[in-house]
Amino acid sequence: MKNNKHKILVLSDLNESTSKTLISGVSLAKIVEADINFFYVKKATEVVDKDNQLSAIRTINENYRSIDKKINCIINPISDNYNVNINYTFTIGNVKNEIGRYIDENKPDIIVLGKRKSKRMNFIGAGITDYILKNYKGVIMISDAENSLEPNKELSLGIFNNVNPNSFIESIIRSTQKTIRSFKIVESSRSTKQEMLSLDKNRIEYVFVKGDNAIKNISNYLSKSNTNLLFVNREKKNSNSKQSNIKEVIKTLNCSIILTT
Numbered sequence: 001m002k003n004n005k006h007k008i009l010v011l012s013d014l015n016e017s018t019s020k021t022l023i024s025g026v027s028l029a030k031i032v033e034a035d036i037n038f039f040y041v042k043k044a045t046e047v048v049d050k051d052n053q054l055s056a057i058r059t060i061n062e063n064y065r066s067i068d069k070k071i072n073c074i075i076n077p078i079s080d081n082y083n084v085n086i087n088y089t090f091t092i093g094n095v096k097n098e099i100g101r102y103i104d105e106n107k108p109d110i111i112v113l114g115k116r117k118s119k120r121m122n123f124i125g126a127g128i129t130d131y132i133l134k135n136y137k138g139v140i141m142i143s144d145a146e147n148s149l150e151p152n153k154e155l156s157l158g159i160f161n162n163v164n165p166n167s168f169i170e171s172i173i174r175s176t177q178k179t180i181r182s183f184k185i186v187e188s189s190r191s192t193k194q195e196m197l198s199l200d201k202n203r204i205e206y207v208f209v210k211g212d213n214a215i216k217n218i219s220n221y222l223s224k225s226n227t228n229l230l231f232v233n234r235e236k237k238n239s240n241s242k243q244s245n246i247k248e249v250i251k252t253l254n255c256s257i258i259l260t261t
Contacts, residue, residue, distance in 0.1 A: 014070060096127075157181070157230075159180065234246060
């Protein structure tokens with residue numbers, strides 16, 4: 001029997017925020033009824049140095065056992081607490097190559113990445129976030145360590161500019177009864193201050209004039225409204241509707257983000 005469930009892939013480097021990233025992935029999995037998989041790559045250069053072949057094999061085997069134990073210590077409590085099955089895989093090698101190979105072979109529908117507290121974009125070594133943004137065309141979730149999702153708790157949702165509707169997004173929106181906040185940046189406005197428009201009882205729109213502080217102002221509104229998940233469209237609508245730089249949005253906004261397609 002064919003499995004038609006969405007497939008969620010959580011990527012992490014086993015840092016201190018891995019549990020929160022994984023829990024955010026579990027939250028999505030529960031809402032959209034998806035299978036969840038965890039994948040980790042350890043750099044080969046961190047395992048094998050200039051030892052002889054026998055020593056290298058021994059070191060690799062020891063690392064495999066250590067990695068397996070560490071992943072289980074992270075996954076098992078989450079799996080038990082939220083009653084969800086989490087599959088995991090790990091390997092040793094070139095990080096980008098192994099991630100690319102895994103994505104090609106398993107074709108996940110959603111990739112979940114963690115965002116560190118620092119301003120750097122990296123989560124598994126240099127350039128991996130950029131690599132995923134450039135090479136993976138599906139839905140990406142960036143989980144904020146300070147504002148991660150929690151399973152079985154109602155989400156507070158926001159939408160940045162316009163988002164293309166699909167069954168995945170609609171499932172998430174239907175999961176909450178809270179007011180949805182829509183944030184929009186425009187080229188100019190008759191008013192110099194932000195507008196707040198009540199579209200209906202379940203949606204409020206905030207309009208910001210394009211400028212250096214627009215993204216920062218949106219971030220402040222997200223904090224004030226306790227929004228913990230924001231939809232952001234990765235695509236440009238047209239030449240007259242430029243979207244803010246995705247990396248700037250990810251770095252500045254202090255909530256978890258879903259980059260839609």
